[in-house]
Amino acid sequence: MLRGALAAFALALAAAWFWGHGFDPGQRPLVLLLSAAELSLCRGSEEGERLLLAVLGQVFDVESGRRHYGPGGAYSSLAGKDASRAFATGDFSPAGLVDDVSGLAPLEMLTIQNWLSFYHKNYAPVGKVVGRFYDENGAPTEYLRQAEALMAEGQRLQAQEEDKKKQFPPCNSEWSSAGGSRVWCSKQSGGVHRDWSGVPRKLYEPGSSHSHCVCVKAQGQPSSPQMSHRGELENPLLQEYEGCHPLAEWCAVKE
Template identity: 50%
Template sequence: MALYDWLTFYQKHYQPVGLLTGRFYSKTGEPTDTLLQAEASLAEGQRIKAQSEAEKLHFPPCNSQWSTAERGRVWCTNKSGGVERSWTGVPRKFYSPGSTGVRCVCVEDPSAADEDPNLQKYDGCSPHADSCLVET
């Protein structure tokens, strides 16, 4: 995505003066297969980024606090994760499809963890609590 941001910046601020024959353009100025593959990869990256942003609005990140001396804590507010909303939510573990990691998200409906296989309640935490102590 950094490449896309760089390309967008240069297209916005600089006037094109020609094409460089080689890896991305043929002698006749036609795009090469390499350029077409790169553009397809950028489009896929844009799609994934948009999907991630939509997911963040639906499942905003939790606030978290960690200490080596004590257990950690995750909690939700109506502004946690930098996503302002009308609801507070409850913390849940979120397993993103295609990822090996887990992250804490705020879920508006406490029963959602029962219905969504990607969501899991925190052990030892009330299903309706907006704050949970967690093992580090």
């Protein structure tokens, strides 16, 4: 009886995959609503058994990636479950392979969202897991809405960080036993391509006693109208390197 139930379940999953890929345009796509227990049967370990995983309650058919997700694959621990938390933390122990994302920071949630986009791009979505993220009717839960709010905040913070990186691109750096540490600026330093090189400065974040090296525009329009036309050199969060000419494009760093 159990074998027959599993076979029927496998057929339903197969139908969902085919309909979801447009093989029957006259039908509405079938969205499977699975319990966590039902999803756990879909690890592709037996003949005819589907190979599924879930992210934030959304179920994907990863059969085309069997060498990665099937038995013996590098990511086989993700199959048959919603292990959303592991996509952010990198914890692939049993304790980490869970769908509980409470306590994760916005940027960690954004990482999960990026993985969700990856699966939508590369694999077929076939259903939803009833539980933490979706109710018995397949409607989003309050928990999912809170997770989505964190992901939106993560996008805002990421955009803010990108803007800051354009304003203050990171320096190039190197160390050698003979010459010690050196930092310098170029038109590509920090991975930010621009039409100016800039000069090295220590950037202190508000409320922090630690700094990191950034390249600072030494002339032109500053970000604040209260500053002169010396680029960002008068920004109060910046500090010159000791013993380095204020307009030099590289500096030796004293330990």
